[in-house]
Amino acid sequence: MTENRLPLDALFDAAKKVRDHAHAPYSKFRVGAALHTNTGRLFTGCNVENAAAGSGLCAEASAVAAMVAAGERQIRDILICADCIHPVLPCGNCLQIIREFTHGPVQVYGADLVSIKVHHTLDSLLPHSFGAHHLAD
């Protein structure tokens, strides 16, 4: 039953499921991402590639866009799921996109199709990051 599942299990299941919708005809590398907001809502995204290579969207960016479009602004944790022996963590650009919507520590999980393999904090992956506070200085 959904309400009895651990939040992390829900995150893993959602990221794995949305990965099936990835549009990755060029790299063939499907990625799914799922995040929880601080309010407990769950949002998902997949990578969306484009024939014009630079116009593609990562799964994490797509999940963050879905969150923002729903009126949410604070990420609690995010899980990335890919079929890879090296657990996938957000690229540099996506770390900065996630960082924009942090309010306290953010947990970042990397999973393959079976289970979660790695766990980091956003701060450990993107220390000393640029943020809105710099603009206010």
Ligand code: THU
């Ligand atoms: N990709 C993601 O969606 N997230 C990541 O964290 C790493 C890479 C996508 C981008 C591209 O569509 C494909 O994976 C291969 O780089």
